[in-house]
Amino acid sequence: MLKCAAGVSKQPEHTRIRDTMTPTALLEPPPAEVVEGPSGVPTVLTVDDEPSVLNALRRVFRSQGIATLQATSAAEGLSLLKTHRVDLVISDMRMPEMDGARFLERVKIHDESIVRVLLTGYADMSSTIAAINRGAIHRYIAKPWDDQDLVLVVREALSRRDLEKKNAELTELTKRQNEQLRDINQTLETRVAARTAELEQINGMLDAAYADLDNTFVLAVNVFSSLMEMRGGHPGHSRRVAELARETAKRLGLPDRDVRDVHLAALVHDVGTIGFPDTMLGKPVSTYTAEEHQRYRRHTIDGETALMALSQLQGVARIVRQHHERVDGKGFPDGLAGAEIVLGARIVAAASDLDELAHGHMGEINHSAERAHSMLRGGMDTRYDPAVVETLLQVVVDMAAAAKDDVQIDVRDLRPGMVLARAVLSAKGAILLAAGYVFDERVVRQVTNFSTKEGVHLTLWVQRDSIPGGTPLMAPPKVHA
Missing domain, CATH: 1.10.3210.10 (Hypothetical protein af1432)
Structure with missing residues (x-):
């Protein structure tokens, strides 16, 4: 089982990766519009200033059918977020210019629904706790990580996000349906009121017509009575x-x-x-x-x-x-x-x-x-x-x-x-x-x-x-x- 510590460049495999690949070679040029990942496949953005760590994470997720994007800096990661649909972000804590906690805070501002996971060493625990308290991250993974534990954490996080997304969609659907139902009810009430008024008007007209007919009938009886009396x-x-x-x-x-x-x-x-x-x-x-x-x-x-x-x-x-x-x-x-x-x-x-x-x-x-x-x-x-x-x-x-x-x-x-x-x-x-x-x-x-x-x-x-x-x-x- 592979155990990896971010930033440990003395391991041979990591050295080979660093020697054969550059950050630019690992990243494709961003498209002009937001790119959706493969249908039904979650996308994870991994951010670390060491490409060897990024490749190690990519291998783990590829075997699990999870698409990955890689960035070697916080700025590059934020740029990818603007052009790609991302479900989960894993960021290393120690990075130049902007650390992982600050970067994940920026991710939250960009899209609060993205699951945020922090890779951290024991020396960074105080910063990690502060980030958790600020609500910037959902989980943290300590270095060195266990691949199975990492996959389990990511799977659980993606499942929760999917559940929350579906719940939000259902909530929105329910809201729309309630609004439609309210509109329908209001329209129905208006129609019922209009129909009731129409029926009341018709009934009133019928009552008036019946009253006129009855008055005419009574008048006819009066005339007949008068004719009888003229002879009587x-x-x-x-x-x-x-x-x-x-x-x-x-x-x-x-x-x-x-x-x-x-x-x-x-x-x-x-x-x-x-x-x-x-x-x-x-x-x-x-x-x-x-x-x-x-x-x-x-x-x-x-x-x-x-x-x-x-x-x-x-x-x-x-x-x-x-x-x-x-x-x-x-x-x-x-x-x-x-x-x-x-x-x-x-x-x-x-x-x-x-x-x-x-x-x-x-x-x-x-x-x-x-x-x-x-x-x-x-x-x-x-x-x-x-x-x-x-x-x-x-x-x-x-x-x-x-x-x-x-x-x-x-x-x-x-x-x-x-x-x-x-x-x-x-x-x-x-x-x-x-x-x-x-x-x-x-x-x-x-x-x-x-x-x-x-x-x-x-x-x-x-x-x-x-x-x-x-x-x-x-x-x-x-x-x-």
């Missing part, structure tokens, strides 16, 4: 019942869908009478003949049949069929009692009878409001649901009080967003626009054009809180008891 001889009855029934249903806590069904059912609750002969229309029920009574008792079934074809009106059809049932079970057509009768039908029954009592449709005379209220209370627990009656009568009182806040305006002062407080009726009492209607630009334009073209001066009752500031107001309404 009881103008305004269905409208008034619908307003009372809707508010009563709200106060009794019915869901919005059920409130809507109650309102629509009240508008068309007498649709089954549309086929009555003229002799039956317009006269009180109390004056009907036996045959007329028999036909009258079928109008709820006929009304249900007329509405069943419309899927949107299934709940409405049920209310229409049951609105002449009584809580004591003596009503028609099915003799239902109490809770067997849907709440919507109990509400429409009470509201319809109250309006008919007040307007002479049930008997041959018009009853005062007080008398009509008293008669309705008298029918509690027999004809009517007591809770419905009490709520309905309170609605009547509250509506009368609220009417004091209704404001009359000229049609020329009508603006979009105003809410109609009282229904607009035709000359024959048919509903043209129902109370609660919210005016939009199209309807405002149509009403204004109608007034202008027909030469008709129109005034409308609107809710005070829907009027924009600065709108001219007419004289306050007279309130009738």
Whole structure:
């Protein structure tokens, strides 16, 4: 086994090397660009001012498949570092101009990832320890060295460097991937936010379209109700019942869908009478003949049949069929009692009878409001649901009080967003626009054009809180008891 001490020139082999080779002959001219070593082969730079030591190190590493570069001075070594890719540097401690410790410090500054190993004798131990403390070297090898130990040290150092390099690459890759992931997440969040906003906008548009469609449907039912009343001889009855029934249903806590069904059912609750002969229309029920009574008792079934074809009106059809049932079970057509009768039908029954009592449709005379209220209370627990009656009568009182806040305006002062407080009726009492209607630009334009073209001066009752500031107001309404 070869043992070598750097700087010991008396050994024959070293002498022969010194005699046949010069420093320049051992070094190839540096290329203009950084030269990569053979693929997958580590490169070790050995620096010593004695070429014999350099050759000895080269032989050791060549047998291990490790490429080597040699330099006879620190300056030459630094020059090679600028033009070659180096994995590990072995430097002798004692060199002229710049010692090994200082040289390895310069290597660290050049590239901290290069493994730095110092060849040192026992006499240089204090300098070696100082270099270690400064972080300039990773390992030191004492002279004379053992080839196997030297190879083991170099292999371990290169393995550690390779591991550190791969770790650094993985860390960098992870960093890049995290940045990409963050960018992707941010982009995804932006896309999701944009898509969510788009869907919310679409949903809003669909809701608005559905609301417009529903409003149009309700308006169509109002028109149909008005047409029925034009023939039936009881103008305004269905409208008034619908307003009372809707508010009563709200106060009794019915869901919005059920409130809507109650309102629509009240508008068309007498649709089954549309086929009555003229002799039956317009006269009180109390004056009907036996045959007329028999036909009258079928109008709820006929009304249900007329509405069943419309899927949107299934709940409405049920209310229409049951609105002449009584809580004591003596009503028609099915003799239902109490809770067997849907709440919507109990509400429409009470509201319809109250309006008919007040307007002479049930008997041959018009009853005062007080008398009509008293008669309705008298029918509690027999004809009517007591809770419905009490709520309905309170609605009547509250509506009368609220009417004091209704404001009359000229049609020329009508603006979009105003809410109609009282229904607009035709000359024959048919509903043209129902109370609660919210005016939009199209309807405002149509009403204004109608007034202008027909030469008709129109005034409308609107809710005070829907009027924009600065709108001219007419004289306050007279309130009738």
